[in-house]
Amino acid sequence: MAESIVEVRSLSKSFGAVNALQDVSFAIGKGEVFTLLGPSGCGKSTTLRIVAGLEDASGGEVRLNGRTIFSAEEHINLPPEKRNMGMVFQSYAIWPHMTVAENVAYPLKLRRLPRAEIRERVMTALRLVDLEAQADRDAPKLSGGQQQRVALARALVYEPEVLLLDEPLSNLDVKLREQMRFELKVLQQRLGLTLIYVTHDQSEALSLSDRIAVMSQGRVEQIGAPDELYDRPRTEFVRDFLGKTVTLPGRIGAVNGASARVVLNGGAGDLVCTAPPGMAVPASGSDVKVAIRPERIALSLAGPGGDNRLSGRVETVLYQGDRTECAVRVGGSLITVYGPPEARTMRDRDVGLVLAPEALTLWPK
Ligand SMILES: Nc1ncnc2c1ncn2[C@@H]1O[C@H](COP(=O)(O)OP(=O)(O)OP(=O)(O)O)[C@@H](O)[C@H]1O
Ligand SMILES: [Mg+2]
Structure with a gap:
């Protein structure tokens, strides 16, 4: 694998008596789709939130391009807006009182970019997700799949180095989910995006990922390419979770x-x-x-x-x-x-x- 963009070393996290993460480690290369897969409560979102800087870990490190952005031991914790990572949540988190274009423009306004540049980048991002024509519509009036794409455009608009996606398709119905899965893969390949993808859906993980980390009870059970995990699982848990x-x-x-x-x-x-x-x-x-x-x-x-x-x-x-x-x-x-x-x-x-x-x-x- 080429040099890693994101490296997670030995993360641990407890919420009171709950051990949410124990010794979670992985490294992701540029242009890779890396998925955290596992049942509800296994620690997928917690891991992603620590990588994003929305949560701090009790132990371990996160590195971005070789630079330490989080270290429990050294008390380093770079704030989320300085990490150059885009995040898409399950709930889309679309701002209801804004139009589609205003939603997508928001991260650029926060970064105080000039107006003309904002408009241009917003339209480019909307074109990527095929929503140019809906730019001036009220965001909440769009369909689920369209709102999902607004959230994706908003995460892409400032060209983050890494996109973090937490169950981004799970609010959609089955047909739309499969269509969006396909569109996401096409977009990822076209732009060479680096993704950390979280899901509990094994077929989504198998079809989208270059590599998968299967998690159970706060630990990584096995990391590997989809076919490697499917054909040569090391534990019964991995075997049965994948199919x-x-x-x-x-x-x-x-x-x-x-x-x-x-x-x-x-x-x-x-x-x-x-x-x-x-x-x-x-x-x-x-x-x-x-x-x-x-x-x-x-x-x-x-x-x-x-x-x-x-x-x-x-x-x-x-x-x-x-x-x-x-x-x-x-x-x-x-x-x-x-x-x-x-x-x-x-x-x-x-x-x-x-x-x-x-x-x-x-x-x-
Ligand atoms: N803010 C919190 N306070 C207390 N416990 C928490 C908090 N966030 C997560 N947990 C606990 O940590 C564990 C891991 O949670 P996490 O949200 O990472 O799971 P997940 O794998 O994303 O699950 P799901 O598929 O349901 O989203 C769970 O036991 C959860 O109850
Ligand atoms: Mg979760």
Whole structure:
């Protein structure tokens, strides 16, 4: 990674007895979209607010372009307006008594820029978010998506080095959210913006980010590229937060280096699996769980035979248009498999399941 723009070192924060953050560290490169992802209360907004200077931490440091802008130990705390960061909140925080253009002009007025320059920069920012035509309308009379874009234009107008976005799309309905997600990505790529993005929505995080930090209870669980976290999660928390997982209980049979044959419970068959990085293959006879993402299981009408094939019976089908979600009984387990749309007629049928060997991972019981 190129030189980092923002570096967060070992942040901790407590609110009375609540430990909101513990030892949170990450570094972000120029032009990167870095997302803090995690469930409600895990400390995402607190981290972002500390980076913005809206909150101080109990311990740790924040650096911007190599310069310390916050340090608990050295009592350094640069005020937010001197950090050159733009911030967009979930609630948009649009000023209701102003027009669209006045809203966007506000940060420039605070910085006492000449009037002509303000007008020009405001129109440029509004053009970026496709709201030029609405410049003189009253801001609160716009739709949710348009107000969202006003908030974005207001954060972009003074060309901050880093944009901080705290659940900026969560007030929008599903369709609009997906459209705005796409527009945000296009804008980010076009302008080479550096973003710290906060969300609890895994699909938003996977689709927008270059890297994600998954947080739980005030700590960073894992940092990595979206596909790295999705395919090679280091903890069950990360695995399950990022998507659906099928797990099958079993016992280790023959071990061969980093892989082992797992005999599934209930006579469901056996599978060859590798342990996740950093975890040793448990000894023969240990109880384990085998995990796989549902889309890595192929449904076939041919019977079993060959490695990593299991047989099962379709118990329930949920037709979704582009695919059919099937609940398949395999031994004692009922697992979710995504079949083709035509699988909607397969209820009560015996099927074969082919599990992609490279997608199988081994977990402690
Ligand atoms: N001003 C405050 N006073 C007391 N406790 C706070 C304050 N702000 C946050 N907390 C607590 O700190 C923890 C982290 O809060 P934070 O707002 O960072 O979570 P979050 O990950 O942004 O959650 P959400 O997804 O719900 O926005 C929570 O337990 C929260 O209750
Ligand atoms: Mg929050």
